[in-house]
């Protein structure tokens with residue numbers, strides 16, 4: 237699984253970084269979240285899907 241963020245939609249509420257900090261980190265300079273892994277480790281896929289489901293503006297794009 238790969239995941240990316242649509243920066244036109246991200247509103248920077250940091251929820252993804254709370255749900256799965258191993259994959260998402262908040263960038264204080266850019267004021268949005270960023271993905272810090274190339275490929276999501278299998279044991280984190282459920283948390284990434286949860287973060288995507290909870291992302292209010294739908295900015296997290298999961299690619300299976």
Ligand code: SF4
Pocket residue numbers: 241245246247248249250251252253268269287290291292293294295296
């Ligand atoms: S949960 Fe969505 S809107 Fe919030 S910081 Fe993460 S990508 Fe951006």
